Amino acid sequence: xxxQWLLGFVTFLLPFCSQLVRAFFLPIHTFFGVVIFCxxxxxxxxxxxxKLIWTLYxxxxxxxxxxxxxxxxFINQDNFTETLNLSIAEILIFVTGSSTVVMCNIxxxx
Numbered sequence: 001x002x003x004q005w006l007l008g009f010v011t012f013l014l015p016f017c018s019q020l021v022r023a024f025f026l027p028i029h030t031f032f033g034v035v036i037f038c039x040x041x042x043x044x045x046x047x048x049x050x051k052l053i054w055t056l057y058x059x060x061x062x063x064x065x066x067x068x069x070x071x072x073x074f075i076n077q078d079n080f081t082e083t084l085n086l087s088i089a090e091i092l093i094f095v096t097g098s099s100t101v102v103m104c105n106i107x108x109x110x
Contacts, residue, residue, distance in 0.1 A: 004029070004032050004033065004036060007025065007029065008029050008033075011025045011029070012029075030099055033099070034095070034096050034099050037092070037095060037096070038092065038096070041088055041089070041091070041092045044088055045085050045088055045089070048081055048084055048085060048088075049081065049085070052081045
C-alpha cells in the first residue's frame with residue numbers, strides 16, 4: 001500500500017515524469033488501487049459482522065454454537081448490520097465501476 005501511494009505520488013504529482021511513463025503506469029496504479037480498496041471493504045464488512053456475532057452471543061456462547069450447528073443464517077438477526085454491509089457493498093460496486101469506466105475511456109482496449 002505504501003508502494004502504491006509512493007509510486008502514484010512520484011508518477012502523477014511530480015512534474016518531471018513524461019506522459020509515456022504516466023500512460024504506462026496508470027492502468028497498474030488503478031488496478032492495484034481498486035484491489036486495495038476491495039480488501040479494505042472486505043475487512044470492514046468482516047469487522048462489522050464479527051462485532052455483531054460477539055455482541056449477540058457474548059452472554060451465551062452455547063447459543064452461538066447451537067445457531068452455527070442449526071443453520072448458517074444467524075447473522076440476519078440485526079437489520080442495521082445487514083443494511084450497513086449492503087451499503088458498503090454498494091459503495092464498492094460504485095467505486096470499482098467508476099474506475100472501470102475511467103480505464104475504458106483512457107485505454108481503448110475495453
